[in-house]
Amino acid sequence: MRPEKGVLIVLSGPSGSGKGTLVKKLLEQRDDTVLSVSVTTRQPRPGEIEGVHYYFRTRKQVEEMIAEGSLLEYAEYNGHYYGTPEPPIKKWLEAGKNVLLEIEVQGAEKVMNHRSDLVSIFITIPSMKELEQRLRGRGTETEESIQGRLQVARQELSRAFRYQYVVLNDEVDRAVERIQTIIEAEKMRYAYMEDLILEVMNDAQAQ
Numbered sequence: 001m002r003p004e005k006g007v008l009i010v011l012s013g014p015s016g017s018g019k020g021t022l023v024k025k026l027l028e029q030r031d032d033t034v035l036s037v038s039v040t041t042r043q044p045r046p047g048e049i050e051g052v053h054y055y056f057r058t059r060k061q062v063e064e065m066i067a068e069g070s071l072l073e074y075a076e077y078n079g080h081y082y083g084t085p086e087p088p089i090k091k092w093l094e095a096g097k098n099v100l101l102e103i104e105v106q107g108a109e110k111v112m113n114h115r116s117d118l119v120s121i122f123i124t125i126p127s128m129k130e131l132e133q134r135l136r137g138r139g140t141e142t143e144e145s146i147q148g149r150l151q152v153a154r155q156e157l158s159r160a161f162r163y164q165y166v167v168l169n170d171e172v173d174r175a176v177e178r179i180q181t182i183i184e185a186e187k188m189r190y191a192y193m194e195d196l197i198l199e200v201m202n203d204a205q206a207q
């Protein structure tokens, strides 16, 4: 299958693995890459902005979107719905932008199961102890939510094998560099370079 012009990047990792920071840095470095904004039924955290971090919706609204088929994937995580609106993704890929989906593992597996033209990256932390410290350090979660997220993290790590790449987030700048390397390599796959090859062949014939 011929891919769209941009690369669809599926990125997952336990809550507290620092994915958000990596994504933010990556987007600052690459103006050819956009982040898909998800819908969620969870409450906004302090500082989160509607339409930038998430579209905050009720369960009823998300269930309507599911019924309409307007979500590329959705999952329930820690008692809330999270889903990826499909229409903007196609538009961005056709326009040549790489599209980043920062989603949890169940949703990521759904996307992997029905699309082969994507690159999947799992972000890992050096240890569970460090993850717990990061979650507590955030200061925005209740004890119940922290325990829930640690439990989910264990399950998520056990699905890392489904991803093509694993990036260790021991140090932010190094982890961003590792993701950059993956994107650069992906763009050199034949499928993305075919237009160039055809052009060079045409050129050779013309001579």
Ligand code: 5GP
Residues within 6 Å of the ligand: 012, 013, 014, 015, 038, 039, 042, 073, 074, 075, 077, 082, 083, 084, 085, 102, 103, 104, 105, 106, 107, 108
């Ligand atoms: P948080 O509540 O910390 O923002 O996100 C919780 C988890 O939901 C994270 O692992 C995040 O990657 C994931 N997530 C965010 N948006 C989506 C989405 O649209 N679909 C799925 N399946 N997971 C999502």
